[in-house]
Amino acid sequence: MDLTAVLSDRIKTVDTTLDKALDIGEQEKLKKAMRHLPLSGGKRLRPVLAMVVADAVGGQGKKAIPFGLCLEIIHNFTLVHDDIMDRDAMRRGIKTVHVEFDEPTAINAGDVLFARGFEVLTTLDVKPEILMILVREVAEMVRYIGEGQQSDMDFEKRVDTTEEEYMKMIEQKTSLMFKMAARGGAMIAGGTKGQIDALTEYGRLLGLGFQLWDDVLALTADQAKLGKSVGNDIRRGKRTLIVVHAFNNLTKEDKEKLSKVLGKENATKKEVDETIELLKEYGSIEYAKNTAQRFAAKAKDLLAVLKESEHKKILLEMAEYAVRREK
Amino acid sequence: MDLTAVLSDRIKTVDTTLDKALDIGEQEKLKKAMRHLPLSGGKRLRPVLAMVVADAVGGQGKKAIPFGLCLEIIHNFTLVHDDIMDRDAMRRGIKTVHVEFDEPTAINAGDVLFARGFEVLTTLDVKPEILMILVREVAEMVRYIGEGQQSDMDFEKRVDTTEEEYMKMIEQKTSLMFKMAARGGAMIAGGTKGQIDALTEYGRLLGLGFQLWDDVLALTADQAKLGKSVGNDIRRGKRTLIVVHAFNNLTKEDKEKLSKVLGKENATKKEVDETIELLKEYGSIEYAKNTAQRFAAKAKDLLAVLKESEHKKILLEMAEYAVRREK
Numbered sequence: 276m277d278l279t280a281v282l283s284d285r286i287k288t289v290d291t292t293l294d295k296a297l298d299i300g301e302q303e304k305l306k307k308a309m310r311h312l313p314l315s316g317g318k319r320l321r322p323v324l325a326m327v328v329a330d331a332v333g334g335q336g337k338k339a340i341p342f343g344l345c346l347e348i349i350h351n352f353t354l355v356h357d358d359i360m361d362r363d364a365m366r367r368g369i370k371t372v373h374v375e376f377d378e379p380t381a382i383n384a385g386d387v388l389f390a391r392g393f394e395v396l397t398t399l400d401v402k403p404e405i406l407m408i409l410v411r412e413v414a415e416m417v418r419y420i421g422e423g424q425q426s427d428m429d430f431e432k433r434v435d436t437t438e439e440e441y442m443k444m445i446e447q448k449t450s451l452m453f454k455m456a457a458r459g460g461a462m463i464a465g466g467t468k469g470q471i472d473a474l475t476e477y478g479r480l481l482g483l484g485f486q487l488w489d490d491v492l493a494l495t496a497d498q499a500k501l502g503k504s505v506g507n508d509i510r511r512g513k514r515t516l517i518v519v520h521a522f523n524n525l526t527k528e529d530k531e532k533l534s535k536v537l538g539k540e541n542a543t544k545k546e547v548d549e550t551i552e553l554l555k556e557y558g559s560i561e562y563a564k565n566t567a568q569r570f571a572a573k574a575k576d577l578l579a580v581l582k583e584s585e586h587k588k589i590l591l592e593m594a595e596y597a598v599r600r601e602k
Numbered sequence: 603m604d605l606t607a608v609l610s611d612r613i614k615t616v617d618t619t620l621d622k623a624l625d626i627g628e629q630e631k632l633k634k635a636m637r638h639l640p641l642s643g644g645k646r647l648r649p650v651l652a653m654v655v656a657d658a659v660g661g662q663g664k665k666a667i668p669f670g671l672c673l674e675i676i677h678n679f680t681l682v683h684d685d686i687m688d689r690d691a692m693r694r695g696i697k698t699v700h701v702e703f704d705e706p707t708a709i710n711a712g713d714v715l716f717a718r719g720f721e722v723l724t725t726l727d728v729k730p731e732i733l734m735i736l737v738r739e740v741a742e743m744v745r746y747i748g749e750g751q752q753s754d755m756d757f758e759k760r761v762d763t764t765e766e767e768y769m770k771m772i773e774q775k776t777s778l779m780f781k782m783a784a785r786g787g788a789m790i791a792g793g794t795k796g797q798i799d800a801l802t803e804y805g806r807l808l809g810l811g812f813q814l815w816d817d818v819l820a821l822t823a824d825q826a827k828l829g830k831s832v833g834n835d836i837r838r839g840k841r842t843l844i845v846v847h848a849f850n851n852l853t854k855e856d857k858e859k860l861s862k863v864l865g866k867e868n869a870t871k872k873e874v875d876e877t878i879e880l881l882k883e884y885g886s887i888e889y890a891k892n893t894a895q896r897f898a899a900k901a902k903d904l905l906a907v908l909k910e911s912e913h914k915k916i917l918l919e920m921a922e923y924a925v926r927r928e929k
Binding site: 300353356360383387397404407411417429 | 626627628629631632680683686687688705706707709710711712713714716717718719720721723724729730731733734737738740741742743744745748749751752753755756
């Protein structure tokens with residue numbers, strides 16, 4: 276299945292409605308800053324996931340649009356702020372908001388996106404009781420994302436991060452939003468409790484697989500395709516599952532080698548390349564790949580709660596795509 | 603009426619419930635950063651206003667607590683982020699969050715507070731339809747606050763800010779939250795449309811008066827009472843109504859004098875004092891004072907929609923307090 280082709284109508288819908296939803300505000304600079312990242316593209320995975328789930332459960336994909344938009348807007352708000360916190364200069368091949376504008380404006384743009392996400396959510400055409408649950412869960416989700424981001428920053432200053440800690444961090448920082456997308460889509464489409472539960476777990480596992488695969492790509496992808504620097508995670512000292520696995524398995528000598536380059540901001544390309552080779556040799560990258568694929572496989576199993584349909588096939592394919600993509 | 607004494611029970615309720623509402627999260631550093639400012643005191647004017655209005659309209663002050671807490675939490679989130687944007691090191695006599703912790707943590711703490719505000723809002727015990735309106739209006743409010751903050755920052759780089767522009771900026775940045783507090787309180791207590799409209803406008807005018815009075819205090823208050831540096835607005839080049847009035851009325855010579863010191867970060871105490879004297883001479887401070895008091899008087903008139911009660915008396919007093927206080 277060519278996922279991009281199959282999803283192109285939905286992606287177009289997201290692009291168009293997102294553009295409209297963010298065509299708001301009288302402060303020109305703030306408005307430009309707010310629109311900069313969300314309208315620069317992106318895979319639109321979260322809103323599309325919500326829509327496909329809603330279609331698969333009850334043919335309600337269109338109804339789920341405001342919910343999907345809310346998630347996409349909130350996703351972008353977290354990226355704008357994360358880029359400031361992480362001092363990232365590029366994303367999706369363009370300058371990040373605080374670099375293109377300035378830092379105060381980027382902080383403000385993130386805040387305004389966050390607020391706009393909730394405004395858009397309230398336009399969702401479901402019973403107020405359901406909407407209320409979604410508002411509460413989305414707000415809680417954002418709080419956990421903040422906790423995950425904080426852990427992520429803390430890990431960079433520590434050498435003893437465990438696999439358990441890492442998994443919890445990506446569960447909060449990345450996976451939760453996929454979980455919420457699938458869960459919300461099922462709720463909006465009037466799914467049974469069994470369907471909602473299974474799809475919630477599907478989204479969670481999909482998100483975990485997605486993030487682990489992202490970590491792999493950050494070290495192994497074709498830089499031109501990825502749109503950001505390959506190997507930067509090494510220079511920044513990111514504690515990914517790959518690095519955690521390496522620290523558990525490397526010889527003392529190789530561990531010292533890794534420690535030397537990890538977090539060395541001005542590491543040369545040669546140093547970074549050698550480090551990546553080391554991680555490959557010890558099977559650390561393979562370990563993360565396999566873990567990601569295991570999550571994706573489990574996610575697919577959970578789709579048994581859905582009757583056969585074209586939409587279900589897309590959900591199966593999305594789980595595969597998450598751990599196969601090249602960017 | 604001794605407002606502090608009359609409101610002390612409500613303030614205590616806000617302090618206690620706020621402490622509980624923010625006793626959440628597993629990331630110790632983030633949790634401390636999130637609690638730093640909200641639990642450092644503050645006047646609690648916004649939640650108290652919501653509670654007193656709900657009492658005055660229908661004896662429903664207690665019911666309004668989660669709504670009031672939501673506003674107080676969101677108010678504090680905006681302060682945490684504003685302090686980063688404005689590079690302020692002190693607030694309420696203590697270090698600001700980005701100074702006490704670090705900037706990434708402060709950005710994150712603000713985001714988490716924002717999210718928590720919405721979570722708390724959803725615990726409000728009103729019909730889901732009403733709750734939905736409040737979620738939408740609070741989200742919209744935060745978006746406008748962001749616009750106001752952006753204008754405020756822009757004005758610092760311009761010399762031609764008009765009175766109209768300034769009034770719009772404080773309407774968005776400060777007054778809206780008072781407006782929302784009074785409006786929400788009236789809605790939660792089941793007020794009539796006439797009452798809700800009048801109290802919305804009461805809150806708006808109270809907020810405008812409050813901000814104008816804040817501008818006056820920033821130049822004339824006793825520094826020890828105020829908890830922040832008197833005259834800093836001059837060094838930062840803030841375009842307040844006072845400064846706008848001065849630029850409209852000063853002789854060419856005095857205008858040049860003012861322009862020289864305004865925005866001069868390292869201005870001496872003598873330079874700042876002389877500038878404040880100039881603003882006094884030309885009646886600019888008096889002009890802002892009178893405008894503030896006019897708004898407060900209009901706000902009081904609007905309370906005619908309420909039947910006589912102890913709560914109504916408090917609302918009358920709050921309007922007076924806003925433009926009389928020394929800190």
